Amino acid sequence: MPPVDYRNFEKVLLKHADHPDSAELDYYLSHGGYEGARKALTQHEPGQVIALVKASNLRGRGGAGFPCGLKWSFVPKSTPKPKYLVVNADESEPGTFKDRIILERDPHQLIEGILIAAWAIQASTAYCYIRGEFVKGYRVMERAIQEAYDRGILGPNVLGTGFRCDLTMHRGAGAYICGEETGLLSSLEGKRGLPKIKPPFPAVEGLFRCPTVVNNVETLANLPHILTRGVDWFKSIGPDKGPGPKLLCVSGHVERPGTYEVPMGINLKDLIFDLCGGIWKGRELKAVIPGGSSAKVLTAAECDVAMDFDSLMAKGTMLGSGGVIVMDDSTDMVDALYNILRFYHHESCGQCTPCREGTGWLEKIVGRIRAGRGRMEDIDLCLDICDMMVGKTICVLADAAAFPCESILRKFRGEFEERVRKGQGFTRKVLTGGPLVQPGAISAHNQERRIEAAHHG
Ligand SMILES: Cc1cc2nc3c(=O)[nH]c(=O)nc-3n(C[C@H](O)[C@H](O)[C@H](O)COP(=O)(O)O)c2cc1C
Ligand code: SF4
Structure with a gap:
C-alpha cells in the first residue's frame, strides 16, 4: 500500500465537531x-x-x-x-x-x-x-x-x-x-x-x-x-481490507495529545512526530501501546507501521480501540505494567478461574518485583500465567490483561531483571544491617516505600 496522504485528508467524522452549533x-x-x-x-x-x-x-x-x-x-x-x-x-x-x-x-x-x-x-x-x-x-x-x-x-x-x-x-x-x-x-x-x-x-x-x-x-x-x-x-481512504476515516486517541508523552481524525493506514511515526508534535520535552520515544491498554506494546524500533487492522496484526499487536499510548524514555516499564495489571484485576468479573486468579496473581507478582521483593523466576512465572489465560475464558478480558503483560515482559525483560537484582541487593543490606534502614524497625509498608525511595535515589 502506498503511503497514506494524511496531510491533505479532509475530516469526515469530526468535520463539524468544533462548530458551536454542531449538536443542533x-x-x-x-x-x-x-x-x-x-x-x-x-x-x-x-x-x-x-x-x-x-x-x-x-x-x-x-x-x-x-x-x-x-x-x-x-x-x-x-x-x-x-x-x-x-x-x-x-x-x-x-x-x-x-x-x-x-x-x-x-x-x-x-x-x-x-x-x-x-x-x-x-x-x-x-x-x-x-x-x-x-x-x-x-x-x-x-x-x-x-x-x-x-x-x-x-x-x-x-x-x-x-x-x-x-x-x-x-x-x-x-x-x-x-x-x-x-x-x-x-x-x-x-x-x-x-x-x-x-x-x-x-x-x-x-x-x-x-x-x-x-x-x-x-x-x-x-x-x-x-x-x-x-x-x-x-474504499479510497486507506487499505482496501479495512478503509475509512479513523479516530485515534493519542495520550502520554507527546507534545500535542488528543483525538485525531486520520485516514486509516497513517504511519504511526507520522502520527506521533508530525501531527502530535513529537515526544515532549525533547525526550526519546521508548514504547507505544497502539490500540488501548489491551494491545501488545511496540518498541520504538517497531513504530514504523501503518495504523490499520492488518498492518498492526502483522506486527503482533492490534488497532483495538484506537487508543495510542505513547511512552518516552523516562518511563519505568515495571511501573507501567503494574498500573495496567491493577486495572485488569480490578475489572475482572470473576466468572472464569484463569481470569479471576490470573489477573490477581499477575498484579501481585509484578507488584512484588516493583517493590523490590521479586525473584528472578517471577518473570517466567508471569509469562506462564499469561499463557494460561489467553483463549481460555468466557470473554477476552483475560487476553486483554495477558497481552500487554506478556509483551512488556518479553520486550523490556532487562528492566524487570534489573529491578529484581536491585531488590535482592537491598534485601542483603537489610539482612546484614546495612546503612539504608534499621531492619527491626520497619513495617512491610514502610519497607516498600523505602525500597522505592532507594531505587529512585
Ligand atoms: C473487556 C472488553 C471491553 C470492551 N469495551 C468496549 C467499549 O467500551 N466500547 C466498544 O465499542 N466496544 C468494546 N468492546 C468490544 C465489544 O465487545 C464489541 O466487540 C463492539 O462493541 C462491537 O462493535 P463494533 O463491531 O462496531 O466494533 C469491549 C470488549 C471487551 C472484551
Ligand atoms: S474472562 Fe471475562 S467473563 Fe471471564 S472472569 Fe474475566 S471478565 Fe469475567
Missing part, C-alpha cells in the same frame, strides 16, 4: 444531515443496505475490527422475535476517548447511523448504552433524541417512510466489563454485567434472547457518509 438539529440538517438515512430508507431494501456496507469493508471500531455488514447479515431474516440494535457507547478501554466527541458534539451523526443500521437489520428498537461518567454526552444525546422525535426523525414514522424506530439512552454504572458486548447486554437486561459464552452470538440470540446487533459509536457514525458519498469513496 438545524445545523445538522443544513449540512446535509439525515440524507444518508433518507436514501437508505427510501431507495434501498434492508438487504441492499447490508450489501452496501459489506462492500465498503467497514470494520468495527469498538476493538475487534469485525466486518460490520457481515455481522448484520447474521441476523435471521424471518423470525417472530423482535430485533434490537444496541449502541456501545461505554468507551471503557484505557487510553480511549473518541466516542465521547461524537456523543457530545455530533449526536445527530450517530442517530443517523443508528437509523441506517436499524433499517438494515429491521430493528424498531435501539438502545444506546452510555458510560455512566459521560454526563455531558448523555445530556446532549437526550436532547438530540427529543429533537429527532419532535421532527419525525425518530418514532413511528421515521422521515415519513412508515418505518418505526425508537431510541432509548441507558447509562452504565462504571464497570469496564460492561463494554464487552455480552456483559453490556446482561447489564441492559437489568442484571449484573456478566459476559456470556458465545455462541450463540448476539446477532442470533442477544438482548432478551432476541437477535441483536451491537455496534460501536464510531462504527455507526461512518454509515451516513457511506450512504451519501458511496462505497468507492469510502
Whole structure:
C-alpha cells in the first residue's frame, strides 16, 4: 500500500465537531444531515443496505475490527422475535476517548447511523448504552433524541417512510466489563454485567434472547457518509481490507495529545512526530501501546507501521480501540505494567478461574518485583500465567490483561531483571544491617516505600 496522504485528508467524522452549533438539529440538517438515512430508507431494501456496507469493508471500531455488514447479515431474516440494535457507547478501554466527541458534539451523526443500521437489520428498537461518567454526552444525546422525535426523525414514522424506530439512552454504572458486548447486554437486561459464552452470538440470540446487533459509536457514525458519498469513496481512504476515516486517541508523552481524525493506514511515526508534535520535552520515544491498554506494546524500533487492522496484526499487536499510548524514555516499564495489571484485576468479573486468579496473581507478582521483593523466576512465572489465560475464558478480558503483560515482559525483560537484582541487593543490606534502614524497625509498608525511595535515589 502506498503511503497514506494524511496531510491533505479532509475530516469526515469530526468535520463539524468544533462548530458551536454542531449538536443542533438545524445545523445538522443544513449540512446535509439525515440524507444518508433518507436514501437508505427510501431507495434501498434492508438487504441492499447490508450489501452496501459489506462492500465498503467497514470494520468495527469498538476493538475487534469485525466486518460490520457481515455481522448484520447474521441476523435471521424471518423470525417472530423482535430485533434490537444496541449502541456501545461505554468507551471503557484505557487510553480511549473518541466516542465521547461524537456523543457530545455530533449526536445527530450517530442517530443517523443508528437509523441506517436499524433499517438494515429491521430493528424498531435501539438502545444506546452510555458510560455512566459521560454526563455531558448523555445530556446532549437526550436532547438530540427529543429533537429527532419532535421532527419525525425518530418514532413511528421515521422521515415519513412508515418505518418505526425508537431510541432509548441507558447509562452504565462504571464497570469496564460492561463494554464487552455480552456483559453490556446482561447489564441492559437489568442484571449484573456478566459476559456470556458465545455462541450463540448476539446477532442470533442477544438482548432478551432476541437477535441483536451491537455496534460501536464510531462504527455507526461512518454509515451516513457511506450512504451519501458511496462505497468507492469510502474504499479510497486507506487499505482496501479495512478503509475509512479513523479516530485515534493519542495520550502520554507527546507534545500535542488528543483525538485525531486520520485516514486509516497513517504511519504511526507520522502520527506521533508530525501531527502530535513529537515526544515532549525533547525526550526519546521508548514504547507505544497502539490500540488501548489491551494491545501488545511496540518498541520504538517497531513504530514504523501503518495504523490499520492488518498492518498492526502483522506486527503482533492490534488497532483495538484506537487508543495510542505513547511512552518516552523516562518511563519505568515495571511501573507501567503494574498500573495496567491493577486495572485488569480490578475489572475482572470473576466468572472464569484463569481470569479471576490470573489477573490477581499477575498484579501481585509484578507488584512484588516493583517493590523490590521479586525473584528472578517471577518473570517466567508471569509469562506462564499469561499463557494460561489467553483463549481460555468466557470473554477476552483475560487476553486483554495477558497481552500487554506478556509483551512488556518479553520486550523490556532487562528492566524487570534489573529491578529484581536491585531488590535482592537491598534485601542483603537489610539482612546484614546495612546503612539504608534499621531492619527491626520497619513495617512491610514502610519497607516498600523505602525500597522505592532507594531505587529512585
Ligand atoms: C473487556 C472488553 C471491553 C470492551 N469495551 C468496549 C467499549 O467500551 N466500547 C466498544 O465499542 N466496544 C468494546 N468492546 C468490544 C465489544 O465487545 C464489541 O466487540 C463492539 O462493541 C462491537 O462493535 P463494533 O463491531 O462496531 O466494533 C469491549 C470488549 C471487551 C472484551
Ligand atoms: S474472562 Fe474475566 S471478565 Fe471475562 S467473563 Fe471471564 S472472569 Fe469475567
